[in-house]
Amino acid sequence: MRDRPDELEDTDLARVLDEGWQIGVVIMDYAPVGFGDHHWTATGEDGRRWFITVADLDHKTMLGPDPAAGLERALATALALAGRPGLEFVTAPVPAVDGRVTRPVGARYAISVFPWLEAEAGSFDRSRDEAERAAVIMLLARLHGVRPPAETPLQPIALTQRDVLAEVLAPRQARWPEAGPYTWRAQQLIMEHRTVLADRLAEFDAIAATLPTGADELVLTHGEPHPGNLLRGPDGLHLIDWDTVGLAVPERDLAGIGPTEADLDGYAAATGHPVDRRVIHGYHLRWDLEEIGLYAAEFRRPHRDGPDQETAWGGLAGSVSRLAGSDG
Missing domain, CATH: 3.90.1200.10 (Aminoglycoside phosphotransferase (APH), C-terminal lobe)
Incomplete structure (x- = not known):
């Protein structure tokens, strides 16, 4: 999304990243890419970079009656797949310290963390x-x-x-x-x-x-x-x-x-x-x-x-x- 959500401050996300993934954020920038979810790039105290996704659960109807649980289940599936031979293309989330792959940010949003990839981004309407x-x-x-x-x-x-x-x-x-x-x-x-x-x-x-x-x-x-x-x-x-x-x-x-x-x-x-x-x-x-x-x-x-x-x-x-x- 190009518009960042009004309800979320970078400090809110940094706190959840520290508590959930022990990422001490020193740099955080909003990334106006994609459509549907909100994204940030983050750099930790150790210099590692991360790609942060914040899902608006109000817009995740495909995840069932409990979108937060549905999102956790879906991304946990990706994490289980990523370790299998031949599925190296699966870009899975990084589990938090408690083993879960999402954490709530307020009542409406859920955050997940992904490794930074040096790769060329795609676009929805690009021809193959x-x-x-x-x-x-x-x-x-x-x-x-x-x-x-x-x-x-x-x-x-x-x-x-x-x-x-x-x-x-x-x-x-x-x-x-x-x-x-x-x-x-x-x-x-x-x-x-x-x-x-x-x-x-x-x-x-x-x-x-x-x-x-x-x-x-x-x-x-x-x-x-x-x-x-x-x-x-x-x-x-x-x-x-x-x-x-x-x-x-x-x-x-x-x-x-x-x-x-x-x-x-x-x-x-x-x-x-x-x-x-x-x-x-x-x-x-x-x-x-x-x-x-x-x-x-x-x-x-x-x-x-x-x-x-x-x-x-x-x-x-x-x-x-x-x-x-x-x-x-």
């Missing part, structure tokens, strides 16, 4: 060439083939924002109470495309109903292996942001890499799993439907006009445009 896609396919093939740690959560395809979508796609609704500069714009955009968005939701439901749900039929997935979650270092690729980890069908990950037919054939050859293109399409639908629900909820809450809100508006408009142009 054939060689990188092939490398990511093999990375995912290795991940999907491992035995999941006991703490691995299930990640059903069900929409976490279904109630919001039902409200904002209702054929008759009052004007949303003005909550900020994007409230009315967001409602207008969604209502303009309401019919086709409702059709895409029905299409998604039909696909989701065909997916297996038993843990023995699922694999361990990252959830969002898009270019923004891959760092490129001298030692290879590093996959970050494991809060979305969970048991699901392999197509959950494959949908996130923009694969060609050759890529999917390569994955099938490496794993023996015949890829279902319709399920990949279902996950594409899910991404955009979930984004619309998240951004609609965001713009119905009090908000201001700033860089992060501008990014959110672009995300909403992009998801609506893709679904409006989707032909299944």
Whole structure:
């Protein structure tokens, strides 16, 4: 996020880092990168550098009814994976002195600590060439083939924002109470495309109903292996942001890499799993439907006009445009 949270001071974070990880911070800088979580870089008294992530638990609906516990479970899964042969690409959090991988910062936030990596950062909309896609396919093939740690959560395809979508796609609704500069714009955009968005939701439901749900039929997935979650270092690729980890069908990950037919054939050859293109399409639908629900909820809450809100508006408009142009 480009805007730092008003409620958190650097001194608050430094105190938690000292108490939880025994990092005596001497330098701390806000890092306006990514979207969703807040980040800082920190340097300890011993000169070591760290990458600090602060999650806004109010925005972590995918982590279940107790987002703090869900985040701990997800990042603990990443930590368990990181020590396994062949999974060196897993960028796991550093455990605190009590063995946990997160600690609360007030009632709304949770902090986690990651080793500093000398690597080139990715970006969500960066295009991948054939060689990188092939490398990511093999990375995912290795991940999907491992035995999941006991703490691995299930990640059903069900929409976490279904109630919001039902409200904002209702054929008759009052004007949303003005909550900020994007409230009315967001409602207008969604209502303009309401019919086709409702059709895409029905299409998604039909696909989701065909997916297996038993843990023995699922694999361990990252959830969002898009270019923004891959760092490129001298030692290879590093996959970050494991809060979305969970048991699901392999197509959950494959949908996130923009694969060609050759890529999917390569994955099938490496794993023996015949890829279902319709399920990949279902996950594409899910991404955009979930984004619309998240951004609609965001713009119905009090908000201001700033860089992060501008990014959110672009995300909403992009998801609506893709679904409006989707032909299944």
